[in-house]
Amino acid sequence: MKQLENKVAIITGAASGIGKCVAELFVKEGAKVAVVDWNEAEGKKVVSTLGENAIFIKADAGKAQDHERVVQETVAAFGQLDIAVNNAGIVGAFAVTGEYGVEDWDKVISINLNGVFYGMRYQLPEMLKKGKGSIINVSSILAEVGVANSSAYCAAKHGVNGLTKTAAWEYGTKGIRINAVGPGYIGTPLVTESYSDEVIKELSSRHAMNRLGKPEEVAELILWLATDKSSFSTGAYYPVDGGYLAR
Template identity: 65%
Template sequence: MKQLENKVAIVTGGVSGIGKAIVERFVKAGAKVVVSDLNEKLGYELVNDDTNGNIVFIKADASSAEDNKKIVDVAIENFGALHIAVNNAGIGGPAAVVGEYPIESWQQVININLNGVFYGMHYQLPEIEKVGGSIINMASILGSVGFAQSSAYVAAKHGVVGLTKSAAWEYGTRGVRINAVGPGFIATPLIEDHMDQETQKHLASQHAMQRLGKPEEVAELALWLASDKSSFVTGSYYPVDGGYLAK
């Protein structure tokens, strides 16, 4: 039997990068997956590539409480239950020191990266509690340390780790495990399309393994946390960072 056989999952921000790798790994492990994102083109491409009806796409804004409720509703309507949620949607925001950071950008980053995780969990938890399951919140190595000119992102990711730990205590005896993942710098379109080779080389050098991570490497951890193999794991923060935090 596959690890996620007969399981239903939600993955937000799931049409590219880490999110897409998680969707593909979950489907391979037997899950039915509701994918949300703002990019409809990539979303429907993902659905069309899946010939077995294992993926449903919904256009949704992670920073909207109403949209997060709709995502859960779609999972129940299409697959009858919800066992797993990966709150992955996020943005980087502009680079600026705190005294010059645009107020609107601060609000946008916090709304998507932190409020969006809360909204997701708020609607996911009652359904997952009915059947038992797992929530995986995508934090970052920057949920543990600081990073110059990224105050909103760092603050949001620290918040995700704290939210995860608090919720894990609340639901520890209610059948829902809740954990956070902290990727290092991963070779996704966000980096490859927006950073020059010199910058990418510098980022790689900050990891003990002297390379960027791969989305698939993060997806493997998400699979473990989603599956019953991690049955005694909750309230934890797992870096997948090639040794970035070891220095």
């Protein structure tokens, strides 16, 4: 039997990168998946390769009403909700804190932090109907450390970890597990399109393995957290960072 047989999952930011890999792996393991993204063309392209066990839902991660609609459409299509991967995120602008644009700040917080809250706000009540579920929030190594010129991103990801721990305590006796994963720098468009080759080389050197991670490596950890193999894991933060935080 496949690991996610008869399970239904929502994955945000699933048109590319980590989210896309998670969607592909989940379907391979038997799940029915809602591929959620603002990029309709790329999202539909992903779904076209996954067959009848996947649907595309266009949504803005920074809008609460979109998250509510995503849950409604997922349940309408597949009848239930068992797993949610809140993965959508952006890098945002680069500037020192005293010069960081207010609009830039609001955009990053809206998608990277508010978006995770909005997702959980509507995912949790649906999971409570079954009395079981697993939520995996995609955080970052920058939820544990700071880095210059990325105050909004770091603040949002630190917030994701706090939100994850709080919700895990609230739902620990209700059958719903909530965890966060912290990728290092991963070779996805989020990184490769945000940094020059020179910067990417320098970023690679910050990992003990001296390379960027692969989205598939993050997806495998998320899969474990989505299954009952991780049945005693909740409220935890799992780095998948090639040793970045070991220094």
